[in-house]
Amino acid sequence: MQEVLDYFDSVVYNDLPAHLIYVPEMRLINRADIFGIVRPHEVIHNQMVLVLDSWTAKARAKATLMKHLNYAIFSHRWLREGEPTFADMQTPAAKTGPGFEKLARFCEKAKEYDCIFAWSDTCCIDKSSSADLDEAIRSMFKWYRNAFICIVHLATSSSLDDLSDDPWFTRGWTLQELLAPEQIKFYGTNWISLTSHLNDKDTDEDTHTSIMRVVSKVTSIPFGQLMNFQPRTHQIAMKMSWAAMRRTTRIEDTAYSLMGIFDVSITIAYGERERAFFRLLQAVVEGSRQGTWEVLAWLGERNPYCHSLPKSPVSYKPLATLQRTWSSGQISQSDIPWAFACGDPSLQISPRGVEVNVLLVECTSTLDESNLHHVLSPTGTAGERDDSYDETVAIQSDSDRLALVDEFALGVLDFWNDDMDEGLLKANQEYICLFLGTGPTSTALFKVRTNNIITLKVRRDVRSKLTKVWLA
Template sequence: MWLIRCSHFALVRFDGMISRYPWERPRYLILSHTWGAEEVAFSDMTNVEAAKRKKGWVKIEGICRVARGRNVDYAWVDTCCIDKSSSAELTESINSMYAYYREAWVCIAFLEDLKPGEDLPTEEQLGRCRWFTRGWTLQELIAPEKVWFYDTDWKFRCDTLEVLEAIQSITNIDRRVLALERRPLDDISVAQKMSWAAGRTTTRIEDRAYSLLGIFGVNMPLIYGEGQGAFRRLQEAILQQINDLSIFAWEEPSPSDVLCGVLAPRPEAFSGAGTIELMDDPNVPIPSFTVTNAAVEMSTFLGIHYGGTSPMMVPETGDRLLHLRFRA
């Protein structure tokens, strides 16, 4: 992991930093933002004077200024702290991104389209910010312990707790996920977490899946160019680690005559699944899944009905084991 030393804008590498004990890690701020023109890249940091001529330098300078004001020596910015010329480093960074944000001292959310002001921003003002529409910023809102919002002039406006109700309304994320005493993500259904990503966009279509890896606690190799196949692979990775039937609780917003398998084609298919909760009943058997290149095979006890495109578990007493095979 590369960090910016805020005193003189030099990149410093800390190998295996996320696996260290907390007291051994350097404190760092981490930036959450939306990409724009002339972002400062990893290679630009070898010539700081040239990098300063790029439009994106204002973000590097801004977060380093905030860090120095808080007696924090380091900062992390995704544009310049990942060597994207190395496929291995890019894969490691994206699979570790959630941990990077979780372990940061504070996440600085730079809302470049939030106009300056002295009062707390309103729900309407926040809702107009592009930051709330992007795919990567979803995990950047959820993972950190603290998120501070800054406006276009790099002035502090609020933290998450001060505008919790507004953020819940804008994002449909359960406020308990963002509160001080946080609800663990493992207690939330796959379908509900998928619903948070519905409507969010990314520049690369594959990033719609890759930006969700940390939220589901899974890892997978990056294959840019695979298109929608990335979202299918994400669901397969989830099935291999999480026994949660709600992953099938999707419905295409615009149904068509094109046949598809049991896995959702895109996050929008979960847009209506925001209220689906995990069943907390020890008497209901947990299904087991096997994912192959052709099908999803499931073993569960009887109690299945079909609604729309997705099979759902219905609690029912009985001891007959049912084996189901769905085209993936």
């Protein structure tokens, strides 16, 4: 008995949100209040018929108790004003207006799923408490994952044809609210169900997946990821591309809303602006040893806290687009390098910059006749052209940047990593590169910003010593 009760305590205090709506009374409760509502001793005594000394009986007891903790969670687009707050839920007179009406409709749907508890981000977070806010932001993905059902309200959609224009798909926080739940239900304008099914992620029948096929097309998120997303630190560019077209009101939330998707945690510090995204990338790299090179393959605005990293997720969209093109076979190659362990597993990000091993390919540079971009030609150690690679590589970069470069090289990021000191490039494959150079006063390599993702086609197998570079 005590083991089961301890399990119940652990779930309440570790897996459930700090505050919930008690649906029958539409009042806000905290975790301690749950014990007075569910009464775990009585549940076990009344419903368990086997001796609790057996493993099976204990498992059944836990499952029975967990059914009494089912909660519905809300995903929606906030109104410009009038959403009920944590303080409003303490004041009966404040429970009026369009925001509260929306909350009431959500709770009605929760009842239909036999959930006596519900959670909404508008009123279930005490934003006056930094500890409460910090826990909510760090735990948000987990709370959506643990919910019995996620109720999504698409206020501007009356059919599946409207989904592409619904603002819910443009907000930063709703990305994890789409990916995390195991069960989800979409409602449209006037709370009309957009499908005839209880769970829109139900895959028992093909017809159940129709709305998720539309969502996949609208979001560019692969169908399999929508149906069974697992948070990890790999596939950085792909996940960043999902967030690229989404917006958050606070700059920092661009990073905070992605913590759960990458399964990392960083401290919450509103006011730090783009530094939050820098710290997110730092945490992702620290938590992974596969594919971390992707953090360096970006285009666009630099992060003011580390110029070798980008300012926001949108900078990773070009790489993700290229990866999808290669994966679909539009570019012929015998294999895809990043499907395996590749790149530098010891890549490190610190406040001083990025330290990474690359497979260095020396090049000569010429300006093409149109004067629009430079052309690099891989060379051997003696300066002759190296026919292990395609003859030329086009570089799109501003002329004022190139004027600062004396000698040129390409740093291959996604080499095959089968040796600590050497990298391998396989024949007939394309690889992602950094454009590197040395200046007139130093032999140290630095990254030259380009306007295109640089790829290098390899004609035959190349094995070479790796070169460590420091990118400020």
